Amino acid sequence: MLTNIVKNELKRIVGADNASFSKEDLLCYSYDATNSLHLPEAVVFPATAEEISLILKMANAEGFPVIPRGAGTGFSGGSLPVEGGVVISTERMKAVIEIDPDNLTAIAEPGVVTWEFQQEVEKLGLFYPPDPSSLKFSTIGGNIAECAGGPRAVKYGVTKDYVLGLEVVLPTGEIINTGVRTAKGVVGYDITKLMVGSEGTLGIVTKATLKLLPLPETIKTMLAIFPDLKDAAKAVSGIIRAKVIPSTLELIDSVCIKCVEEYAQVGLPQAEAVLLIEVDGSFDTVDKDSEVVKRICAGNGSTEVRIANDKKEVKDLWKARRAISASLFRVKPNKINEDIVVPRSAIPELIAGLQEIGKKRNLLIAGFGHAGDGNIHVNIMYDKKDPKESKEAQEAVVDVFGLTIKLGGTLSGEHGVGITKAPYLKMELTEASIDAMKRIKAAFDPKGILNPGKIFPKADKAQADRLKEPV
Amino acid sequence: MRDLSDLKDELEKCVRCGTCRSVCPVFRVAGREPSAARGKLTLIESYMKGEIGLTETYLKHLKECTLCGACRQNCPNSVNTVEIFNAARIDAATKNGIPLAASLIFKNLLDDRILPWALKMATRLQGLIFKDSSVEKGLLSRFSLPIIGSGRLLPPLANKFFMELPEVKALSKQEQGSKGPKIAFYAGCGINYLMPEVGTATLEVLKKAGTRVIVPEGQVCCGMPAFSMGDEKIARNMALKNLEAFEAHEFDFITTSCATCGHGLKNLFRKLLGDNSELKDRVEAFCSKVRDITELLVNELDYLNKAGNEKKGELIATYHDPCHLGRAQGLRDAPRYLIEKCSAVNLKEMKNPCSCCGLGGGLSTTNYDLSINITKRKVDNIKGSGADIVVTACPGCMVQLRDGLHKFGVKAKVAHVVELL
Numbered sequence: 060m061l062t063n064i065v066k067n068e069l070k071r072i073v074g075a076d077n078a079s080f081s082k083e084d085l086l087c088y089s090y091d092a093t094n095s096l097h098l099p100e101a102v103v104f105p106a107t108a109e110e111i112s113l114i115l116k117m118a119n120a121e122g123f124p125v126i127p128r129g130a131g132t133g134f135s136g137g138s139l140p141v142e143g144g145v146v147i148s149t150e151r152m153k154a155v156i157e158i159d160p161d162n163l164t165a166i167a168e169p170g171v172v173t174w175e176f177q178q179e180v181e182k183l184g185l186f187y188p189p190d191p192s193s194l195k196f197s198t199i200g201g202n203i204a205e206c207a208g209g210p211r212a213v214k215y216g217v218t219k220d221y222v223l224g225l226e227v228v229l230p231t232g233e234i235i236n237t238g239v240r241t242a243k244g245v246v247g248y249d250i251t252k253l254m255v256g257s258e259g260t261l262g263i264v265t266k267a268t269l270k271l272l273p274l275p276e277t278i279k280t281m282l283a284i285f286p287d288l289k290d291a292a293k294a295v296s297g298i299i300r301a302k303v304i305p306s307t308l309e310l311i312d313s314v315c316i317k318c319v320e321e322y323a324q325v326g327l328p329q330a331e332a333v334l335l336i337e338v339d340g341s342f343d344t345v346d347k348d349s350e351v352v353k354r355i356c357a358g359n360g361s362t363e364v365r366i367a368n369d370k371k372e373v374k375d376l377w378k379a380r381r382a383i384s385a386s387l388f389r390v391k392p393n394k395i396n397e398d399i400v401v402p403r404s405a406i407p408e409l410i411a412g413l414q415e416i417g418k419k420r421n422l423l424i425a426g427f428g429h430a431g432d433g434n435i436h437v438n439i440m441y442d443k444k445d446p447k448e449s450k451e452a453q454e455a456v457v458d459v460f461g462l463t464i465k466l467g468g469t470l471s472g473e474h475g476v477g478i479t480k481a482p483y484l485k486m487e488l489t490e491a492s493i494d495a496m497k498r499i500k501a502a503f504d505p506k507g508i509l510n511p512g513k514i515f516p517k518a519d520k521a522q523a524d525r526l527k528e529p530v
Numbered sequence: 531m532r533d534l535s536d537l538k539d540e541l542e543k544c545v546r547c548g549t550c551r552s553v554c555p556v557f558r559v560a561g562r563e564p565s566a567a568r569g570k571l572t573l574i575e576s577y578m579k580g581e582i583g584l585t586e587t588y589l590k591h592l593k594e595c596t597l598c599g600a601c602r603q604n605c606p607n608s609v610n611t612v613e614i615f616n617a618a619r620i621d622a623a624t625k626n627g628i629p630l631a632a633s634l635i636f637k638n639l640l641d642d643r644i645l646p647w648a649l650k651m652a653t654r655l656q657g658l659i660f661k662d663s664s665v666e667k668g669l670l671s672r673f674s675l676p677i678i679g680s681g682r683l684l685p686p687l688a689n690k691f692f693m694e695l696p697e698v699k700a701l702s703k704q705e706q707g708s709k710g711p712k713i714a715f716y717a718g719c720g721i722n723y724l725m726p727e728v729g730t731a732t733l734e735v736l737k738k739a740g741t742r743v744i745v746p747e748g749q750v751c752c753g754m755p756a757f758s759m760g761d762e763k764i765a766r767n768m769a770l771k772n773l774e775a776f777e778a779h780e781f782d783f784i785t786t787s788c789a790t791c792g793h794g795l796k797n798l799f800r801k802l803l804g805d806n807s808e809l810k811d812r813v814e815a816f817c818s819k820v821r822d823i824t825e826l827l828v829n830e831l832d833y834l835n836k837a838g839n840e841k842k843g844e845l846i847a848t849y850h851d852p853c854h855l856g857r858a859q860g861l862r863d864a865p866r867y868l869i870e871k872c873s874a875v876n877l878k879e880m881k882n883p884c885s886c887c888g889l890g891g892g893l894s895t896t897n898y899d900l901s902i903n904i905t906k907r908k909v910d911n912i913k914g915s916g917a918d919i920v921v922t923a924c925p926g927c928m929v930q931l932r933d934g935l936h937k938f939g940v941k942a943k944v945a946h947v948v949e950l951l
């Protein structure tokens with residue numbers, strides 16, 4: 060429980076308009092895209108690193124949890140106040156402070172929406188590639204904390220490849236600057252990389268220096284249609300083997316096609332699978348690469364390769380692609396959404412394995428995602444109200460993770476561990492590495508006040524069981 | 531019509547993905563979760579579960595919405611947000627016993643018996659309250675009034691209301707002419723009290739299109755403003771009165787030049803009166819004949835071919851999609867075709883032509899600051915297009931756009947499509 064003294068102090072630090080304790084506001088900051096609710100005791104909207112620093116110092120002294128929050132679109136519960144405490148929303152910190160075309164860098168505050176940042180840099184002919192499907196509403200801070208990635212990762216990498224330096228408030232309240240503003244730098248430990256993907260457990264990002272690229276001259280968007288899902292998976296490996304690196308290589312299976320077409324109505328074909336492929340670069344390269352892609356798709360059983368003719372067709376295809384995750388609820392009221400990654404060459408095996416798991420457990424498993432980098436979003440669809448189906452779904456998760464590890468993969472490519480994957484951490488990491496990570500956490504946050512209850516499974520069995528319950 | 535309690539399943543369809551944050555005009559300005567649909571739906575759900583009551587804060591968040599429907603249109607799960615928000619407003623207003631804009635004046639304004647009278651009084655009084663503004667049409671309030679606020683450009687009340695113009699009165703019982711499709715014109719409050727010229731321009735276009743027009747007497751407000759303030763009862767009374775006023779005549783179509791009224795007559799009427807088995811067929815007959823003026827001209831009267839190919843002048847126009855026309859009635863092309871083929875201006879699109887102007891859902895009354903800041907984004911886009919004229923198809927949007935353009939110092943004029951034909 061926050062004392063009145065703490066509440067008054069919070070108001071004093073951020074201003075009365077920027078601190079709320081009303082049940083209504085707390086409810087609105089109690090959830091993220093995992094759709095589970097945990098009430099905080101306060102939500103504050105600071106404007107500066109200094110304000111955040113004061114709050115964290117007080118949290119150490121008084122012993123209350125602090126939870127950083129961007130847009131609350133996380134898929135692993137990272138911003139949920141599972142142990143109560145104060146939510147720090149970055150919604151007021153949304154300035155793009157600087158764009159430097161000479162050095163190809165930009166400085167942004169954490170609450171900037173990724174899409175809006177991209178629009179700003181593109182005006183100057185520059186390019187910030189990380190593109191999670193939530194890019195129109197998730198924030199740079201949230202993207203950094205989860206090391207978000209998207210379709211372009213296959214060619215351009217993920218958020219961590221674009222973070223040069225950070226201003227971070229440490230859990231103990233010190234404000235530090237990490238990293239460099241230069242192309243290289245090896246002075247001291249690389250705390251920047253440690254912060255990226257740390258899920259808001261090691262510090263609160265208050266400014267980010269981001270790397271930019273020149274905007275590619277042109278892009279070609281294609282849709283290849285396959286009567287057999289396995290053939291589509293083979294085409295993915297084929298394209299990579301032919302040494303073409305598309306800027307997008309997305310696989311969408313029939314369940315996803317059906318759901319998203321119902322929503323977006325952009326004329327997706329009723330096929331077993333489609334690949335959404337983009338190649339970018341100079342006009343010459345794009346022409347050449349798209350020919351190779353077409354040939355390989357046809358050679359692997361594609362019945363048709365469509366090319367988007369204008370901006371609207373491109374926009375429609377992307378609107379559809381980005382809406383898949385949420386539109387899947389049209390077939391079943393609940394789903395367990397995993398974003399496993401396997402080595403690219405293992406994709407056909409993974410697809411076959413998923414189909415088997417679905418058959419064995421009598422479940423609908425929808426798959427889509429970044430086939431180009433081996434990151435497939437596996438959606439196990441079920442109905443919470445059907446106890447048998449719920450149980451099968453939970454067991455299917457373990458099957459899917461087992462298969463992933465067997466194929467040399469990892470449990471999460473971009474959504475993070477948070478609370479949803481904490482119970483499974485040991486399937487991938489050894490006791491010794493989990494321990495090393497815990498010691499890092501303790502070194503940064505000796506009192507354990509910053510985003511507690513995340514990543515590391517609780518020793519407590521009851522808690523672990525509760526966490527296992529799919530959201 | 532579904533009650534809030536019937537909408538539990540609809541509420542549960544929201545998976546809290548946050549997509550609504552990217553399209554909500556209120557969220558873009560206010561920047562906090564309760565203003566986006568995801569937050570509001572959470573609050574409504576908690577209210578229904580009894581976790582929160584009809585508190586000030588709850589009501590405040592309910593009101594901070596223009597009911598523009600962008601969240602519904604972009605929701606990957608097609609949650610019918612607008613239906614839920616309207617039901618929650620009705621629930622709150624019913625339980626509290628007053629509409630959401632809880633001032634006595636406002637309640638009186640919603641009542642159709644008092645509205646014409648109050649406005650007439652106001653016409654006489656406005657000379658005392660307002661001073662002339664040289665900018666565009668309208669008056670700048672001289673004093674700070676509680677619901678008006680100083681510095682706000684308000685349109686003057688018409689010297690003579692549209693329904694009282696002699697040429698309109700002449701059509702109130704009997705149409706003129708003997709040939710062509712018969713059209714019943716529904717004026718609506720915006721045209722009647724504030725912009726009779728849009729009404730007269732509509733009548734002229736209809737004449738040019740070779741139709742016979744009647745403007746049935748006894749028509750009243752369409753009920754949309756009352757409905758969106760949660761006053762379902764008044765809205766239903768108004769719907770009934772309109773139904774009767776139009777049933778007294780025979781015609782092929784009902785048309786209106788107000789996007790909001792059009793949406794009200796086409797869609798809200800069905801909701802308000804359609805449940806009543808005695809009225810069902812009558813309502814259906816009425817609603818199925820309603821066409822927006824642009825829709826009527828393009829789809830029913832072949833106006834593009836009859837009057838097409840106007841010679842183009844120098845002026846550049848940009849088109850603003852009223853939420854109640856584009857999103858609510860699916861009419862985005864018809865007005866653009868008319869501008870392109872039948873007017874002397876050159877159409878140039880602005881950025882986000884379909885984003886809300888900020889007026890709707892009663893927001894300009896309940897929270898003018900928020901409302902006009904939404905308009906500011908619109909005004910920036912208008913400026914960016916370089917247009918001399920903003921064309922639209924809704925008197926409500928016209929009022930708001932004029933106010934915003936004036937306030938933020940952008941010189942573009944505002945016109946209704948029919949005024950260009």
Ligand SMILES: Cc1cc2nc3c(=O)[nH]c(=O)nc-3n(C[C@H](O)[C@H](O)[C@H](O)COP(=O)(O)OP(=O)(O)OC[C@H]3O[C@@H](n4cnc5c(N)ncnc54)[C@H](O)[C@@H]3O)c2cc1C
Binds near residue numbers: 092134149208
């Ligand atoms: C429809 C949909 C599609 C998605 N698609 C993708 C996808 O393709 N790829 C992908 O990677 N993810 C995807 N996601 C997941 C999610 O959008 C990302 O994880 C995103 O990065 C979260 O950003 P956010 O601003 O919403 O952060 P939040 O959800 O608010 O927070 C996420 C984590 O970041 C921490 N955090 C937030 N701000 C800060 C800060 N300033 N400093 C320190 N920690 C902070 C929080 O504590 C939390 O642990 C998707 C989500 C949805 C709903």
